[in-house]
Amino acid sequence: xxxTLIINARRELGWQRRAASDLSTAMLWIGWILMWTPxxxxxxxVVRLHVRFELAAREVLKTVTPISxxxxxxxxxxxxxxxxxxxLLPKRRVIHxxxxxxxxxxxRHFGIDERQVASGLQSRICVVNHDDDGAVxxxxxxxxxxxxxxxVPAPVLRFPQLEAA
Amino acid sequence: xxxxxxxxxHTLWLGLQGFVYFYPLFMSYLWMMGAALFYxxxxxxxVVNASQAPLQSLPPVSILIPCFNxxxxxxxxxxxxxxxxxxxxxxxxxxxxxRDDTGSILDAMVPLxxxxxxxxxxxxxxxxxxLQGGCLLARHELLLCIDGDALLDPQCARWMVRHFVADAxxxxxxxxxxxxxxxxxxxxxxxxxxxxxxxxIKRAQRTFxxxxxxxxxxxxxxxxxxxxxxxxxxxxxxxxxDITWKLQRAGWDIRFEPRALVWILMPExxxxxxxxxxxWATGGAQVLLKNLDVVxxxxxxxxxxxxxxxxxxxxxxxxxxxxxxxxxAGLVLPHGIVPLIGSPLxxxxxxxxxxxxxxxxxxxxxxxxxxxxxxxxxxxxxxxxxxxxxWLINIAATVVAFPRALGRRSARARWVSxxxxxxxxxxxxxxxxxx
Numbered sequence: 001x002x003x004t005l006i007i008n009a010r011r012e013l014g015w016q017r018r019a020a021s022d023l024s025t026a027m028l029w030i031g032w033i034l035m036w037t038p039x040x041x042x043x044x045x046v047v048r049l050h051v052r053f054e055l056a057a058r059e060v061l062k063t064v065t066p067i068s069x070x071x072x073x074x075x076x077x078x079x080x081x082x083x084x085x086x087x088l089l090p091k092r093r094v095i096h097x098x099x100x101x102x103x104x105x106x107x108r109h110f111g112i113d114e115r116q117v118a119s120g121l122q123s124r125i126c127v128v129n130h131d132d133d134g135a136v137x138x139x140x141x142x143x144x145x146x147x148x149x150x151x152v153p154a155p156v157l158r159f160p161q162l163e164a165a
Numbered sequence: 166x167x168x169x170x171x172x173x174x175h176t177l178w179l180g181l182q183g184f185v186y187f188y189p190l191f192m193s194y195l196w197m198m199g200a201a202l203f204y205x206x207x208x209x210x211x212v213v214n215a216s217q218a219p220l221q222s223l224p225p226v227s228i229l230i231p232c233f234n235x236x237x238x239x240x241x242x243x244x245x246x247x248x249x250x251x252x253x254x255x256x257x258x259x260x261x262x263x264r265d266d267t268g269s270i271l272d273a274m275v276p277l278x279x280x281x282x283x284x285x286x287x288x289x290x291x292x293x294x295x296l297q298g299g300c301l302l303a304r305h306e307l308l309l310c311i312d313g314d315a316l317l318d319p320q321c322a323r324w325m326v327r328h329f330v331a332d333a334x335x336x337x338x339x340x341x342x343x344x345x346x347x348x349x350x351x352x353x354x355x356x357x358x359x360x361x362x363x364x365x366i367k368r369a370q371r372t373f374x375x376x377x378x379x380x381x382x383x384x385x386x387x388x389x390x391x392x393x394x395x396x397x398x399x400x401x402x403x404x405x406x407d408i409t410w411k412l413q414r415a416g417w418d419i420r421f422e423p424r425a426l427v428w429i430l431m432p433e434x435x436x437x438x439x440x441x442x443x444x445w446a447t448g449g450a451q452v453l454l455k456n457l458d459v460v461x462x463x464x465x466x467x468x469x470x471x472x473x474x475x476x477x478x479x480x481x482x483x484x485x486x487x488x489x490x491x492x493x494a495g496l497v498l499p500h501g502i503v504p505l506i507g508s509p510l511x512x513x514x515x516x517x518x519x520x521x522x523x524x525x526x527x528x529x530x531x532x533x534x535x536x537x538x539x540x541x542x543x544x545x546x547x548x549x550x551x552x553x554x555x556w557l558i559n560i561a562a563t564v565v566a567f568p569r570a571l572g573r574r575s576a577r578a579r580w581v582s583x584x585x586x587x588x589x590x591x592x593x594x595x596x597x598x599x600x
Contacts, residue, residue, distance in 0.1 A: 006347060007346040007430075075191070076194050076195065079191075080202075089467070091466055093334060096393070101392055105392065121302060123282070125272055128284055130288065130290055
């Protein structure tokens with residue numbers, strides 16, 4: 001499967017793009033090799049002057065880093081250890097990880113009628129509509145055709161005391 | 166007193182130069198150490214094929230695929246998702262008000278595939294809102310979210326779900342994106358980037374505690390965890406970075422699963438790459454600004470190292486630009502006006518050290534990732550110049566992005582998809598199809 005997923009359409013590119021790509025690659029390689037010029041020079045000196053390689057390598061390491069290799073290794077290992085220890089510090093942990101949510105919870109969060117969510121869940125194609133602020137205003141099932149959910153009128157709460165007042 | 170002050174300034178100046186030259190090197194070695202530890206702790210012994218996992222222990226999964234103008238890719242993406250090797254799953258394709266034929270392509274597939282469902286957004290709402298819509302209508306607690314042009318590996322869901330089964334406080338598991346398009350130098354460089362940088366950083370961050378971000382192109386979520394933190398934020402340019410921080414700040418755990426593979430398309434033009442990196446950098450800066458108050462919450466100390474790294478990277482980018490300007494000024498201005506420094510872009514001995522480090526990093530990433538991407542070694546011929554090519558783009562993107570993030574008002578983030586590289590059948594660049 002892997003081989004069929006890789007797209008290598010280089011041969012289908014125009015010759016200009018291929019040439020530009022080859023030229024860029026060649027220039028990058030020249031730059032890469034030039035980056036090693038100081039190393040090549042030092043090697044030439046070592047060979048010409050018959051200096052011990054070990055001494056030359058030490059001198060190079062002193063030139064390359066402002067701190068000694070030993071200090072660099074200590075800094076690296078120290079930071080690694082510190083980060084590992086830091087990850088063991090007491091920290092906030094979620095306490096309700098086992099909570100399971102119902103359709104009601106989701107519907108309430110999105111401010112939409114639970115029955116619309118239920119009909120959307122039953123459908124295989126549906127449309128979700130939003131208002132200008134991005135709030136969900138409705139879910140319309142399209143396929144398979146389902147009966148529109150029976151709209152049960154919400155109970156009207158009456159407060160005789162207040163009405164009387 | 167004056168001498169002491171001058172000495173202090175001189176020391177500070179040398180320290181800044183040292184920081185600019187050696188911070189990337191130090192971080193590179195730190196990532197290598199972290200990635201090697203990750204392998205030793207989590208990957209080394211895990212050679213058993215995921216398909217051998219007992220079926221009854223795997224809870225059902227909803228695969229969410231938000232699409233916007235994905236006409237050329239939608240069918241291939243959906244077919245791969247439907248070919249997932251998993252006992253119980255549904256695929257929900259979310260058409261976010263596409264202006265092309267994405268909606269009709271998806272609808273036509275529904276009668277043919279019993280596991281497929283399609284959710285249309287009445288009007289285009291952006292990726293975060295599309296994901297929320299899919300989440301609202303998903304039947305299962307575990308959601309595997311991929312992009313509309315991403316091809317899911319058949320074993321991906323199995324590798325991810327085992328984390329949720331093992332630990333109730335795991336809110337998300339992010340996968341391992343691999344790049345498909347390798348026709349140009351840029352494409353091949355990015356193959357190296359995703360192995361030697363992205364995969365390595367994720368491994369290292371997981372070793373040291375927490376992830377900076379999940380990959381928006383492939384992440385599985387626990388729905389109740391998303392509900393707990395209020396789902397994806399619609400006003401963030403990079404909803405994946407934002408949700409990562411929201412979940413981790415709330416105390417949830419996020420994992421990286423290198424075996425959960427998804428095959429993705431990346432830009433193969435400089436313009437497309439720049440747009441993508443600028444959006445990522447602006448989104449990262451938005452999240453940094455939003456989460457600076459983490460330092461005021463001792464219980465969220467697990468995120469402090471991440472925040473420190475983010476701040477240091479930002480500082481490094483600006484200092485790098487400043488040193489480059491000082492170097493250039495030193496070349497053209499009369500002697501003595503600005504301090505003379507070597508070029509930060511064309512290093513001398515430190516260049517050789519950088520090159521060695523880079524080769525070492527590539528070698529370790531090949532060792533880690535060649536099990537998942539068998540052709541990785543071939544791309545190393547083109548990858549040697551990666552550090553300069555991409556760090557320059559990333560420095561520029563970071564420097565431009567931070568003021569943009571500071572000045573950005575709270576507004577709904579809309580789809581901004583990059584170009585998708587060179588198309589195999591036509592040999593043409595898939596252009597900027599999105600708004």
